[in-house]
Amino acid sequence: MSQSDRSVRVRLVDVARVAGVSKTTVSDALNGTGRLPASTREHVRQVARTLGYRPNATARLLRSGHTRLLGLAAREYVETPWVYADLAYFSQLAIATTRVALSHGYGVVLLPTSGPEDCWLDIPLDGVFVVDPVEADPMVGDFLAAGVPVVSDRRALAEIGSAARETGRWVDFDYGGAVRQVLDHLEDAGAERIAVVAAEATACFHQQSVGAYQDWCAERGREPRIVYMPGPGVQHTLDAVKDLLAAPVPPDAIFTLVEVSPPLLLDTIRRFGRSVPGDLLLVCTTEDPAASYTDPPISTLSFLPVETAQVAVELLVDRLEGREGDPGRLLSADFQIRASSAFPDQRPPRPAVSPLTPG
Amino acid sequence: MSQSDRSVRVRLVDVARVAGVSKTTVSDALNGTGRLPASTREHVRQVARTLGYRPNATARLLRSGHTRLLGLAAREYVETPWVYADLAYFSQLAIATTRVALSHGYGVVLLPTSGPEDCWLDIPLDGVFVVDPVEADPMVGDFLAAGVPVVSDRRALAEIGSAARETGRWVDFDYGGAVRQVLDHLEDAGAERIAVVAAEATACFHQQSVGAYQDWCAERGREPRIVYMPGPGVQHTLDAVKDLLAAPVPPDAIFTLVEVSPPLLLDTIRRFGRSVPGDLLLVCTTEDPAASYTDPPISTLSFLPVETAQVAVELLVDRLEGREGDPGRLLSADFQIRASSAFPDQRPPRPAVSPLTPG
DNA sequence: TATTCGTGAAGGAACGTTCCTGCACAAGGG
DNA sequence: CCCTTGTGCAGGAACGTTCCTTCACGAATA
Numbered sequence: 141m142s143q144s145d146r147s148v149r150v151r152l153v154d155v156a157r158v159a160g161v162s163k164t165t166v167s168d169a170l171n172g173t174g175r176l177p178a179s180t181r182e183h184v185r186q187v188a189r190t191l192g193y194r195p196n197a198t199a200r201l202l203r204s205g206h207t208r209l210l211g212l213a214a215r216e217y218v219e220t221p222w223v224y225a226d227l228a229y230f231s232q233l234a235i236a237t238t239r240v241a242l243s244h245g246y247g248v249v250l251l252p253t254s255g256p257e258d259c260w261l262d263i264p265l266d267g268v269f270v271v272d273p274v275e276a277d278p279m280v281g282d283f284l285a286a287g288v289p290v291v292s293d294r295r296a297l298a299e300i301g302s303a304a305r306e307t308g309r310w311v312d313f314d315y316g317g318a319v320r321q322v323l324d325h326l327e328d329a330g331a332e333r334i335a336v337v338a339a340e341a342t343a344c345f346h347q348q349s350v351g352a353y354q355d356w357c358a359e360r361g362r363e364p365r366i367v368y369m370p371g372p373g374v375q376h377t378l379d380a381v382k383d384l385l386a387a388p389v390p391p392d393a394i395f396t397l398v399e400v401s402p403p404l405l406l407d408t409i410r411r412f413g414r415s416v417p418g419d420l421l422l423v424c425t426t427e428d429p430a431a432s433y434t435d436p437p438i439s440t441l442s443f444l445p446v447e448t449a450q451v452a453v454e455l456l457v458d459r460l461e462g463r464e465g466d467p468g469r470l471l472s473a474d475f476q477i478r479a480s481s482a483f484p485d486q487r488p489p490r491p492a493v494s495p496l497t498p499g
Numbered sequence: 500m501s502q503s504d505r506s507v508r509v510r511l512v513d514v515a516r517v518a519g520v521s522k523t524t525v526s527d528a529l530n531g532t533g534r535l536p537a538s539t540r541e542h543v544r545q546v547a548r549t550l551g552y553r554p555n556a557t558a559r560l561l562r563s564g565h566t567r568l569l570g571l572a573a574r575e576y577v578e579t580p581w582v583y584a585d586l587a588y589f590s591q592l593a594i595a596t597t598r599v600a601l602s603h604g605y606g607v608v609l610l611p612t613s614g615p616e617d618c619w620l621d622i623p624l625d626g627v628f629v630v631d632p633v634e635a636d637p638m639v640g641d642f643l644a645a646g647v648p649v650v651s652d653r654r655a656l657a658e659i660g661s662a663a664r665e666t667g668r669w670v671d672f673d674y675g676g677a678v679r680q681v682l683d684h685l686e687d688a689g690a691e692r693i694a695v696v697a698a699e700a701t702a703c704f705h706q707q708s709v710g711a712y713q714d715w716c717a718e719r720g721r722e723p724r725i726v727y728m729p730g731p732g733v734q735h736t737l738d739a740v741k742d743l744l745a746a747p748v749p750p751d752a753i754f755t756l757v758e759v760s761p762p763l764l765l766d767t768i769r770r771f772g773r774s775v776p777g778d779l780l781l782v783c784t785t786e787d788p789a790a791s792y793t794d795p796p797i798s799t800l801s802f803l804p805v806e807t808a809q810v811a812v813e814l815l816v817d818r819l820e821g822r823e824g825d826p827g828r829l830l831s832a833d834f835q836i837r838a839s840s841a842f843p844d845q846r847p848p849r850p851a852v853s854p855l856t857p858g
Numbered sequence: 859t860a861t862t863c864g865t866g867a868a869g870g871a872a873c874g875t876t877c878c879t880g881c882a883c884a885a886g887g888g
Numbered sequence: 889c890c891c892t893t894g895t896g897c898a899g900g901a902a903c904g905t906t907c908c909t910t911c912a913c914g915a916a917t918a
Contacts, residue, residue: 520898521899524897524898535895535896560903561905
């Protein structure tokens with residue numbers, strides 16, 4: 141029963157019959173096409189209104205050949221779908237994707253990350269955005285094989301092969317570079333024992349960021365300190381942090397790669413008797429705006445879900461509407477340095493007053 | 500270009516031609532229907548695989564008459580769409596809706612809250628869930644008029660009229676009752692000057708909860724203390740709280756009706772020199788799990804987005820699949836009393852050791 | 859008067875499936 | 889030998905649109 145019980149649904153032909161014209165005329169009158177005098181047009185519209193006629197969306201799609209529907213799939217934690225509900229990153233990404241897509245006239249369908257084989261192919265999509273694909277992601281492969289344009293991580297596309305070169309577009313971050321940027325900053329700020337809180341996950345971001353941390357440590361002959369969370373959830377994250385703080389030689393800096401409420405983390409560290417940034421420098425990978433309102437404000441690494449969504453949708457829409465455009469875009473993570481990661485004596489001095497703006 | 504450039508897309512007839520059979524046979528072979536020997540079935544499947552055939556989802560929909568797509572619209576803040584991206588309530592609701600819908604074999608489309616007139620009707624939906632409708636919501640009306648089953652607030656459905664009685668289902672909270680429950684609790688805990696932080700919004704929840712607070716105050720001859728936030732965002736909320744605390748006679752309890760990070764709120768109150776619950780009782784309307792991990796843990800009022808989604812989708816699916824079921828469901832808000840709203844001497848005594856479990 | 863031309867509208871194919879109907883053929887029973 | 893029964897498959901309608909083609913007709917032009 142599409143959009144209604146079939147029996148009661150009024151169709152184009154019903155309007156035509158009542159109005160005493162052909163279905164062509166009805167279609168033209170309603171869509172503003174064809175050569176019709178205003179009188180006929182108005183008459184048909186009147187009849188349609190009276191009967192409560194609504195065009196069948198599916199039939200239109202079949203005719204027009206496109207659905208104006210985009211899919212969004214977040215592949216992180218594929219095994220336990222949608223556990224990342226609480227994560228600001230994904231909800232911001234989903235909402236931003238929806239908003240941008242709508243501004244281009246496309247709707248967005250939230251896709252399952254697991255389920256019966258190929259089940260996602262039953263949904264009529266013009267294109268998909270696969271966020272955080274896993275290695276050799278079958279979902280990406282399925283869509284490309286079905287001829288559905290995909291935007292995803294460059295690496296995931298490359299793994300698929302030649303088909304990707306034609307229909308695939310990518311949006312990427314240099315995850316490793318961003319992690320190194322944070323680590324360098326912490327080192328500059330005087331940290332010698334930087335610990336990292338990470339998740340056991342197969343997605344690109346986790347693989348690459350943890351790898352970058354390990355490489356960075358190896359280059360300096362430092363021992364990596366990684367705490368892997370056994371699962372998602374606030375409790376696990378806090379436990380992981382407490383474990384770190386309780387070590388015989390506790391870290392002097394913590395860099396979280398998993399989302400956690402920054403004010404809560406600060407609160408937890410304090411209750412443990414440590415001060416930030418006095419005893420411990422802190423940088424959080426997070427999209428929670430609360431980070432900049434704590435005391436001290438917390439340094440954050442953001443992978444810009446809103447910008448990512450914007451770029452992804454635009455790449456997809458360009459592709460769909462036949463514009464050539466870029467094959468992909470590399471975005472830069474946003475590292476905001478705040479008081480939580482600057483030792484008091486390491487804070488940058490206030491810039492000298494510019495001679496051009498006296499006062 | 501549905502799902503591909505039309506020219507290259509391989510169709511059912513193409514498979515039929517290559518396999519040397521009719522399209523009926525191909526359809527039957529692929530779908531497991533009809534009377535076909537295993538040999539033919541396998542042959543056709545082999546050909547389909549070789550050609551890379553994928554059925555056209557839109558055509559299937561048109562035939563089957565349903566799209567297995569559900570719409571989700573959040574109508575709060577209709578004017579400024581999608582500002583609620585940060586709100587845990589909506590992201591949890593959206594994700595839960597998606598998960599439950601998928602478990603029933605339905606996909607979910609995030610709908611615009613504004614845009615060109617009727618634009619949502621171009622999306623082929625089997626049903627919609629309109630969360631937090633505004634008064635006499637035109638979106639609810641449009642969908643019902645188009646014959647699309649709707650689940651929404653009971654009040655919104657009632658306003659529409661008779662059509663709603665046939666195709667509408669509702670899921671509701673007794674917002675006013677929940678607010679009173681919190682206020683009664685705060686009064687019992689000794690609060691005499693309870694202030695409320697609310698939003699200027701047209702959605703049912705805001706109207707009803709603020710109304711309940713005003714009534715409650717009037718019944719006791721108390722002066723209502725409401726701070727309306729001029730807009731969404733962390734800064735506005737914190738400013739509102741600071742205004743409250745800076746009053747000549749500050750409140751001895753704060754009840755937030757808008758979502759705000761509970762640990763951040765606690766931090767802000769402390770920086771203002773007040774202790775919780777010593778100087779100030781605190782109850783937050785929030786879905787942020789961080790609330791129970793702060794020190795003290797914060798009392799919360801939750802409107803259970805996950806359960807709401809579950810019920811809404813099930814009502815919708817029952818309706819779509821012809822099962823009669825309930826016309827609607829009334830849910831109870833979840834009020835969790837924690838240390839932030841109990842004065843030290845008001846904390847419930849530890850329960851006596853049960854004689855059945857000696858120790 | 860015959861020929862163009864523009865206007866108003868109808869007919870029907872097409873989009874890619876699914877599924878109902880029906881036909882040919884072989885095997886079995888009377 | 890004819891009638892039933894069952895199997896294997898083909899033809900074509902239908903889903904509800906859009907849009908291309910055609911056509912009739914009246915007015916203007918040659």
